[in-house]
Amino acid sequence: MFDLKDLYQEVIVDHNRSPRNFGRLDNADRVAEGFNPLCGDRLNLYLKLDDGRISDISFDGNGCAISVASASLMTDALKGKTLGEAETMFNDFHQLLTDDKPHDIQRVEHLGKLAALLGVKHYPTRVKCATLCWHTLHSALEDNKTPVSTE
Amino acid sequence: MNSKNIAPDITSSSILDVDAIRADFPILRQKIHGKPLVYLDNAATAQKPEQVIKTLDNYYREYNANIHRGIHTLSQKATEAYEGARVKVQHFINASSIKEIIFVRGTTEGINLVAQSYGRTRLKRGDEIIISEMEHHSNIVPWQLLCEQTGAVLKVIPMNDAGELIMEEFEKLLGKKTRLVSVGHISNALGTINPIEKIIKMSHAYNAVALIDGAQAVSHIAIDVQALDCDFYVFSGHKLFGPTGIGVVYGKQSLLEDMPPYQGGGDMIKMVTLEKTLFNDLPYKFEAGTPHIAGVIGLGAAIDYVSDIGLENIAAYEHGLTAYAISAASGVTGLRLIGTARDKASILSFIMDGIHPHDIGTILDHEGIAIRTGHHCAMPVMEHFQVPATARASFSFYNKREEIDQLIQGLEKCKKVFK
Numbered sequence: 001m002f003d004l005k006d007l008y009q010e011v012i013v014d015h016n017r018s019p020r021n022f023g024r025l026d027n028a029d030r031v032a033e034g035f036n037p038l039c040g041d042r043l044n045l046y047l048k049l050d051d052g053r054i055s056d057i058s059f060d061g062n063g064c065a066i067s068v069a070s071a072s073l074m075t076d077a078l079k080g081k082t083l084g085e086a087e088t089m090f091n092d093f094h095q096l097l098t099d100d101k102p103h104d105i106q107r108v109e110h111l112g113k114l115a116a117l118l119g120v121k122h123y124p125t126r127v128k129c130a131t132l133c134w135h136t137l138h139s140a141l142e143d144n145k146t147p148v149s150t151e
Numbered sequence: 152m153n154s155k156n157i158a159p160d161i162t163s164s165s166i167l168d169v170d171a172i173r174a175d176f177p178i179l180r181q182k183i184h185g186k187p188l189v190y191l192d193n194a195a196t197a198q199k200p201e202q203v204i205k206t207l208d209n210y211y212r213e214y215n216a217n218i219h220r221g222i223h224t225l226s227q228k229a230t231e232a233y234e235g236a237r238v239k240v241q242h243f244i245n246a247s248s249i250k251e252i253i254f255v256r257g258t259t260e261g262i263n264l265v266a267q268s269y270g271r272t273r274l275k276r277g278d279e280i281i282i283s284e285m286e287h288h289s290n291i292v293p294w295q296l297l298c299e300q301t302g303a304v305l306k307v308i309p310m311n312d313a314g315e316l317i318m319e320e321f322e323k324l325l326g327k328k329t330r331l332v333s334v335g336h337i338s339n340a341l342g343t344i345n346p347i348e349k350i351i352k353m354s355h356a357y358n359a360v361a362l363i364d365g366a367q368a369v370s371h372i373a374i375d376v377q378a379l380d381c382d383f384y385v386f387s388g389h390k391l392f393g394p395t396g397i398g399v400v401y402g403k404q405s406l407l408e409d410m411p412p413y414q415g416g417g418d419m420i421k422m423v424t425l426e427k428t429l430f431n432d433l434p435y436k437f438e439a440g441t442p443h444i445a446g447v448i449g450l451g452a453a454i455d456y457v458s459d460i461g462l463e464n465i466a467a468y469e470h471g472l473t474a475y476a477i478s479a480a481s482g483v484t485g486l487r488l489i490g491t492a493r494d495k496a497s498i499l500s501f502i503m504d505g506i507h508p509h510d511i512g513t514i515l516d517h518e519g520i521a522i523r524t525g526h527h528c529a530m531p532v533m534e535h536f537q538v539p540a541t542a543r544a545s546f547s548f549y550n551k552r553e554e555i556d557q558l559i560q561g562l563e564k565c566k567k568v569f570k
Contacts, residue, residue: 004517008510008568016569017505039509040526040539062539064507065569123513 007123008065011073011116016065021058021075033147034061034136036128041067045136054078054086064129066120071133073114083141089114090134097127166468167460173549175200175456186519189554194339194498194545195523196389197370199453203393206452210445217441219418233444236451237434240399243454244384245375250404250433254447257398258366259289261385262333264400264437265362266293268410269383270331276302279328281359283308283316283345284535285338288528290364294333308334310535314341314490322353329359336368340529340541341490342473342498344372351381360406366390370547371469371496373462376401388446393453397446400437407433414439465548469497472546476555483562489541497546500527503565508542511565518561520554 025046034043041063048056057078059071078086092107093114108115120130132148139148173179176198181188190198210232216225218233240252255261274280280294284307298305306329308321316334325332332354337344347363354361360382365374369386376384383406388397402410412419412430416439421429430436457465476499480486485504503511508524515522523543526533533539544558 004514004568007513013569038525039507040530040533041509042539064509066510068507126509126513129509 006119007126009116009119011113012065012069015069015072019059019068019072021072021079023058023060025056025058030140030143032136032140032144034132034139035147035149036063036067036132037149038128039064041129041132043067043071043133043136045071045133045140047140049083052084053080053082055080059133063132064126066117066126066129067132070117070130073117074133074137077112077114078137086137086141090138093117093134094131097121097131166464166471167548169468169549169551172460173551175202176549177201177204179549183519183521184517189518189520189550189557191544191546191550191554191558192521192523193370193547193550194367194390194527194543196395197392197547198549199392199394200456202456203449203452207394207445207449210448215445218444219435229444229448232448232451233442236447236454239451239454243374243458244369244399244401245377246401247377248404251376251401251407253400253402253407253434253437254442255398255400255437256396256443257387257389258364258385259293259398261383261398261400262290262362262364263293264413265333265383265385265402266297268413268437269360269406270294270297270303271300272411274301274303274330277328278303278330279306279324279326280304281306281308281321281324281329281332281334281354283334284310285314285316285341285343285345285529285532286333286335287339287364287366288530289366290333290335291531303330304328310343312536313492314338314343314532315492315494316343316345316350318346318349321350325353325357325359327357329354329357331362332359333362333364335364335366337371337496337498338490338529338532339367339498340527340532340543341492341500342495342545343490343492344368344494344496346494347381348379351379355380367496367498370457370465371462372466382406388450388453391450391453392456393450394443394446397443397450399450404433407437412436412439416440418442460548468548469546472550472552472555473497473499475552476544476546476558479555479559480562483559485566486562489536489538499544499546500541501543502538502541503562506565506569508540510569511542511562514565514568515558515561518557518564520558520561522558 028046029049030047032045043061046058057075117130120126135148178198214225214228216229218230237249237252241249306324308316351361362383363381365386370391384401389395419431419439489500512524525540
């Protein structure tokens with residue numbers, strides 16, 4: 001049986017309690033809004049871009065431990081990355097959470113701390129909580145003005 | 152209301168033989184994550200007793216046939232059972248005639264039927280419809296659609312911070328332009344029992360018709376539509392221990408007679424030529440197409456089951472259970488009840504400091520406890536209390552105090568995970 005501790009790992013509990021990069025970013029180049037109508041989670045993502053790189057990133061909003069920790073970990077992981085690298089990370093993360101195949105160790109290692117969220121895979125109803133911020137990022141990178149919805 | 156003042160009613164635990172009742176519900180015997188299932192999501196849907204399951208099984212095995220037009224034996228048998236269930240519903244809510252009982256898919260379809268058939272033909276630009284701030288989306292959206300179609304205006308009775316309707320404000324909203332008032336009997340998000348007798352009376356004083364959304368009430372309170380004098384009363388079978396996909400619209404015969412059909416098709420006609428159709432009599436005028444025959448017969452079995460236990464007994468038992476739950480929850484540090492109305496039934500909506508309802512739901516599920524988390528299709532209620540979501544435990548007569556103790560232990564566990 002799957003243990004609850006694998007879902008609520010220390011990293012996740014910690015990032016939920018004290019989310020990194022939390023708050024509005026003044027003069028953001030890109031802003032995107034994500035929404036999960038199922039649970040009412042709302043998330044705003046703020047990005048500063050500098051020569052094809054994410055020079056600064058932050059988020060605010062309201063959500064469950066998984067969605068807050070995921071956004072916190074994501075913003076930490078993306079700071080300083082190029083847009084291409086961010087896109088690759090999005091694809092890797094999304095694929096690892098949604099496909100049925102066993103995890104490719106190399107790709108998991110490449111994700112670093114984000115791997116703490118892979119336990120979500122065993123909770124189909126919660127996968128959307130972990131991916132909301134990533135979909136919102138995707139929308140921000142595409143400069144899409146309509147809010148992202150998980151439904 | 153200070154919920155700590157409600158003393159758990161010790162005597163109520165002996166009103167029902169809960170162990171015997173539980174034995175009727177096969178699903179309650181299973182384990183979830185290795186723990187006995189504690190089912191506290193009854194406001195979403197109630198579990199089904201063996202009697203209902205067997206009735207459905209028996210229909211499909213022994214006399215599955217289409218109703219009303221068949222002359223063969225099975226069709227007659229199916230028709231008898233189907234129409235027999237209508238009589239059961241009639242007696243269950245004390246309607247004066249079977250002509251007033253219309254089968255639909257559920258409460259949502261029922262409200263849409265009234266909005267489209269009654270509302271669309273009677274309402275015009277500037278007319279007013281009154282709902283309340285605590286309605287389920289299914290008692291908001293059909294009226295918004297109707298307003299768009301007719302130019303009518305939607306007015307909303309506000310509630311106070313206990314989750315009770317502010318009746319003085321309702322009085323102010325009523326006026327010459329009020330045509331229709333539609334409120335829930337019991338709020339699904341808060342558990343508030345609304346003073347519907349008063350609401351109906353006040354609506355009638357302004358010549359407005361009153362619709363009561365009984366989705367959350369029929370399994371907890373005995374309904375007498377004649378005593379209430381409501382114009383429409385709508386409910387679902389699945390919250391009443393019956394199958395999903397079946398519900399009831401009660402409407403006063405005088406109103407239903409004048410309403411046009413909601414949908415066209417077979418069974419709702421007397422005669423069809425390519426030029427013109429003569430509609431069938433009540434209640435068939437509103438039942439186009441082959442209905443959910445098994446669902447109706449199953450609903451009849453569910454009504455028999457509930458009636459055998461007796462809604463008075465159920466209400467008394469659940470009153471004690473709810474008081475016990477409120478008192479126990481009040482002892483959990485960091486827990487805030489959402490909805491503390493004086494008149495409250497079988498629903499415990501709450502939030503916890505620093506723990507999102509979604510996480511509460513997952514952790515409790517690991518303990519075998521099923522609750523609901525989210526906005527409960529009542530987003531305006533969430534907005535009123537400035538919360539994105541709540542956790543909601545909802546009870547039925549097969550729930551025991553031990554299960555509430557388990558819920559409380561589960562909540563303590565949630566705190567441990569996030570400490």
